[in-house]
Amino acid sequence: MDTNDKLKLLRAEMLRQNVDAMIVPTGDPHQNEYLPEYYKSRSWISGFTGSAGTAVITMNHAGVWTDSRYFLQAEMQMANSEFQLHKLNVQGSPEYADWLVEHLGSHKVVGFDAHVMPLGLVNMLQVTFDEAGISVKTDFEPFDTIWQDRPALSEASVFELDVTFAGASRAEKIARMRDEMRKHKAEYYLVTALDDIAWLLNLRGRDIECNPVFISYVLFSPEKVYLFIDKNKVDASLTDKLQSDNIFIKDYEAIHHYVAEINAESSILISPASISYGLYQQIKCRDIIQKDSPIMLAKSIKNKVEQGHIKNAMIKDGRALTHFFMWLEDALKQGKTPTEYELSRQLIVFRSQQEGYYGESFDAIIGYRGNGAIIHYKPEKETSVPVHPEGVLLVDSGGQYTDGTTDITRTIALSEVSDEIKDHYTRVLKGHIAVAAAIFPKGTRGIQLDTLARQFLWQKKITYSHGTGHGVGFFLNVHEPPQGITNGLGERGITIIAPGSLTSNEPGYYKQDSHGIRTENLVICHETKDNPDFLYFDTVTVFPIDKTMIDSSIMLPDEINWLNSYHQRVYDELAPGLDDNARIWLKAKCEPLG
Numbered sequence: 001m002d003t004n005d006k007l008k009l010l011r012a013e014m015l016r017q018n019v020d021a022m023i024v025p026t027g028d029p030h031q032n033e034y035l036p037e038y039y040k041s042r043s044w045i046s047g048f049t050g051s052a053g054t055a056v057i058t059m060n061h062a063g064v065w066t067d068s069r070y071f072l073q074a075e076m077q078m079a080n081s082e083f084q085l086h087k088l089n090v091q092g093s094p095e096y097a098d099w100l101v102e103h104l105g106s107h108k109v110v111g112f113d114a115h116v117m118p119l120g121l122v123n124m125l126q127v128t129f130d131e132a133g134i135s136v137k138t139d140f141e142p143f144d145t146i147w148q149d150r151p152a153l154s155e156a157s158v159f160e161l162d163v164t165f166a167g168a169s170r171a172e173k174i175a176r177m178r179d180e181m182r183k184h185k186a187e188y189y190l191v192t193a194l195d196d197i198a199w200l201l202n203l204r205g206r207d208i209e210c211n212p213v214f215i216s217y218v219l220f221s222p223e224k225v226y227l228f229i230d231k232n233k234v235d236a237s238l239t240d241k242l243q244s245d246n247i248f249i250k251d252y253e254a255i256h257h258y259v260a261e262i263n264a265e266s267s268i269l270i271s272p273a274s275i276s277y278g279l280y281q282q283i284k285c286r287d288i289i290q291k292d293s294p295i296m297l298a299k300s301i302k303n304k305v306e307q308g309h310i311k312n313a314m315i316k317d318g319r320a321l322t323h324f325f326m327w328l329e330d331a332l333k334q335g336k337t338p339t340e341y342e343l344s345r346q347l348i349v350f351r352s353q354q355e356g357y358y359g360e361s362f363d364a365i366i367g368y369r370g371n372g373a374i375i376h377y378k379p380e381k382e383t384s385v386p387v388h389p390e391g392v393l394l395v396d397s398g399g400q401y402t403d404g405t406t407d408i409t410r411t412i413a414l415s416e417v418s419d420e421i422k423d424h425y426t427r428v429l430k431g432h433i434a435v436a437a438a439i440f441p442k443g444t445r446g447i448q449l450d451t452l453a454r455q456f457l458w459q460k461k462i463t464y465s466h467g468t469g470h471g472v473g474f475f476l477n478v479h480e481p482p483q484g485i486t487n488g489l490g491e492r493g494i495t496i497i498a499p500g501s502l503t504s505n506e507p508g509y510y511k512q513d514s515h516g517i518r519t520e521n522l523v524i525c526h527e528t529k530d531n532p533d534f535l536y537f538d539t540v541t542v543f544p545i546d547k548t549m550i551d552s553s554i555m556l557p558d559e560i561n562w563l564n565s566y567h568q569r570v571y572d573e574l575a576p577g578l579d580d581n582a583r584i585w586l587k588a589k590c591e592p593l594g
Helices: 003-016 041-046 068-077 096-104 119-131 170-183 194-201 236-244 252-261 294-299 304-333 340-352 369-373 419-436 446-458 557-577 580-589
Strands: 021-024 054-058 062-066 084-087 109-111 135-137 188-191 217-220 225-228 247-250 267-270 287-290 357-360 365-368 392-397 399-401 408-413 439-441 502-505 508-511 515-518 521-527 534-539
Touching (some): 003 021, 003 054, 021 041, 041 054, 054 096, 062 096, 096 119, 119 135, 170 188, 170 194, 170 294, 188 194, 194 294, 217 252, 225 252, 236 247, 247 252, 304 521, 340 357, 369 392, 369 515, 392 515, 419 446, 419 521, 419 534, 419 557
Parallel strands (some): 188 267
Antiparallel strands (some): 054 062, 188 217, 365 392, 439 534, 502 521, 508 515, 521 534
16 A cells, blocks of 8 residues: 555545544654654654654645654655655744644644643644634544554563663662652652653563663552553563562553542642653643653763663674674675665674674664765665765664663765865864863753864854764663753753763764765763863763874864874774784774874
């Protein structure tokens, strides 16, 4: 069934239920960034598979609103369908609401499934539509009817992350959250974000590709903690362990009944960013306390045990990448032309040889030449292009290990490149070094650091449209709020960069149909030794940065010293676990830049 046929089925259901327009978000009941296959309704109906965007369907129009990271991808994927791309001016903004007001008129009905849309968004939409005389139908969910081969939810078992990796027991974490509840005068606490639940209980799962989480809710009552989950996912032994910590298993769907039955005179703490409007409607408490998730804030600060494991995971990942790039060079020398998709599979092969490997932390972005300019390009088996020993290749990938989550981007030259590419590459590298070497006072926010990364591109009146950095979980989601380094005024940009936080440093530049450049390492924030009121970044990713595209004439001595010092550390940390051939290869890549 092609996209236009799917639209016919949807519109027939809209007619049957008197719905004039439908909003299909990128969402599920837990507001995950990456979705279980079952909830990929927007991708199914539109053909656009990017991780952010909203589809809106009326009787005479079908559109997808997404941000600049996905413009090229969306245009390509929707080219042969009725769907049209609407380019967002502000990432994450529901600009489609104004479009609906303009094109629908009053006395019309907009439908959506409130169980896959966040509380704050629905509240905003209702105000906008009420002012325009538009009604909303919050229980419109046609996909169970029209999506006949809809994937089932995962039945994978939950497993325990040992405290030797987590650095704190679930009992200790629960006690911390009880303190937070008392601080906010909350008798109950409803936890809806899956990575919050996994961190809190020191459990992991396989319900979402690349994210080691499991579909569930947690509810703190005054005396107990309840885990709402498919009971078949938790074996008897783990059930007993949880009960010994006063954590009791309930059926996943029972959460609606439980929250509805909480005494109306009670108080409950919720996070509006991760609770669905549908679940929120079930709460009858007089006092609903809406705050940023205290678990989110706690887990963003990696403890000393986690930090030590993270560094070990980075070393393993660096060795896997050493074998991967050696393999690529050998393949090209032998006249082979592996496709971008084949490279993504080969990355998995080398990572899987490392101890504690769990899977990739996201689908690898392997962009050759012009495809590198598609910021979130995912090579598909049928359409990816062969890589030749010429031009530029961008490789953005990451691994999940029991001792950490990695995310690294390297851009390499496969032949001599133009002066323009060298200039772009060097300016991106200078921005990367400026962030990595920054010393800044406590209280500094991501938006203030972002300028450091862009300044050298701005000198040429060019820039990039994605953030410079995002938080990263510990054997959890590769994109983890709250902190980020970004030029936007969203929550991540205005969040303070705190000691113990793990963040990416990834400036880039992209020229359509020509090349993409990005250099990414992960950094942990620390207090400076001589003055705890100031902070610095410790770069924990260890893998060589391609020196062949550097224009040394615009590099400052301090920048060259940083790069040479970094490469010496890369060699010192990776070499002991490599064979002779790999050490020789690595040594050449880490030679000082003159």
